[in-house]
Amino acid sequence: MIPIFDTHAHLDLDAFSNDFDTVIGRLESGTLPIIFEELLDQPIEITGVLLPGIDAQSSYRCTELSKRFSFFHAAVAIHPNYVVRATDDDWKVVTELAYSDFVVAIGETGLDWYWDYTPMEQQIAALQRHIDLAVRTAKPIQIHCRDAWDAMLPILRRAVEANKLTGIIHAFSGEPKQAMECIELGFYISFAGSVTYRNAKFLPLWESAKIVPADRLLIETDSPYMTPHPFRGKLKRNEPTLAVMVAHRLAELRGTPLKEIAQTTAQNAQQLLVVNS
Ligand SMILES: [Zn+2]
Structure with a gap:
C-alpha cells in the first residue's frame, strides 16, 4: 500500500456537491478518478485529508465533515482573499471552532498579492489574528503565500521568535532560498500539483522540491484546483487521491522511491496534525 495524506483539499466547496459520495467512495477505496498506468499495480491508501476553511461557513462545514469521516481533519480560518467581507460574527465563529478537537490547524490564512480582493494592510492584520489564534490554541498554522x-517571511520570523508556533507552507511556490528560510523557522513545506507542471518557469520550484529535508516534506492537492500533470485539462477538477501524482513527481525529482516519499510525507502529516493535536 502507498499511504497518502493530502494536507490541503477544499472538499466542502460546490465543486464536490453533485457527486460528493462518489468522491468519498474513491477516497475510501484509494481509486484514482482516471487511470495512470504506472501506478496500476500499486494500491493507494488515503490515511488522512486536511480540509482547510476559507471563511466562517466553510470552516464550519470542514469541521462537520471531520466529525463524519475519521480520515478528515479540519483547519479553520478566513482566507486572505475573503478577509475583506468577513464580519465580526464570522471571526467569532472561526475563533470558537478553532478550539474544537476536530480542528487540528488554523488555516488557510496568509498573504495574496496576486489577487486584489483584500487590501494588503487588512490581509496582514488578519494573518496576525490567525497567528495569535494558532498560538492560543497551540495548533499549527497553514499558510497561503502568493507573490x-x-x-x-519577517512576519513568520517575528511570530516564531516570540512564541511557540509551527505550521505548513501550503502549495509552496517559492525558490530554494525561501524554502530554506521557512525550514529554518521550523515550518513544513507542502508541494501541490504545480511541482508536476513541465513549464520551465517552475524550475526554481523543482529545485526547492529537491532540497527540502525529508522530515519537513508534505504533499497536497489543493482540490478542486491545481490538477497535476498529465491530467491537467483532462479532468474537470482535482481530488485527494491525485496527491499520489505529487508524491510521484517528488520521487522523480529527489531520486527516492515513490513508496518512501509517500510514507515519509504521510508520517510527517500524521505527526504534525494528528498525533500532536
Ligand atoms: Zn486552498
Whole structure:
C-alpha cells in the first residue's frame, strides 16, 4: 500500500456537491478518478485529508465533515482573499471552532498579492489574528503565500521568535532560498500539483522540491484546483487521491522511491496534525 495524506483539499466547496459520495467512495477505496498506468499495480491508501476553511461557513462545514469521516481533519480560518467581507460574527465563529478537537490547524490564512480582493494592510492584520489564534490554541498554522514572500517571511520570523508556533507552507511556490528560510523557522513545506507542471518557469520550484529535508516534506492537492500533470485539462477538477501524482513527481525529482516519499510525507502529516493535536 502507498499511504497518502493530502494536507490541503477544499472538499466542502460546490465543486464536490453533485457527486460528493462518489468522491468519498474513491477516497475510501484509494481509486484514482482516471487511470495512470504506472501506478496500476500499486494500491493507494488515503490515511488522512486536511480540509482547510476559507471563511466562517466553510470552516464550519470542514469541521462537520471531520466529525463524519475519521480520515478528515479540519483547519479553520478566513482566507486572505475573503478577509475583506468577513464580519465580526464570522471571526467569532472561526475563533470558537478553532478550539474544537476536530480542528487540528488554523488555516488557510496568509498573504495574496496576486489577487486584489483584500487590501494588503487588512490581509496582514488578519494573518496576525490567525497567528495569535494558532498560538492560543497551540495548533499549527497553514499558510497561503502568493507573490508575498518579502512581507511574509519577517512576519513568520517575528511570530516564531516570540512564541511557540509551527505550521505548513501550503502549495509552496517559492525558490530554494525561501524554502530554506521557512525550514529554518521550523515550518513544513507542502508541494501541490504545480511541482508536476513541465513549464520551465517552475524550475526554481523543482529545485526547492529537491532540497527540502525529508522530515519537513508534505504533499497536497489543493482540490478542486491545481490538477497535476498529465491530467491537467483532462479532468474537470482535482481530488485527494491525485496527491499520489505529487508524491510521484517528488520521487522523480529527489531520486527516492515513490513508496518512501509517500510514507515519509504521510508520517510527517500524521505527526504534525494528528498525533500532536
Ligand atoms: Zn486552498
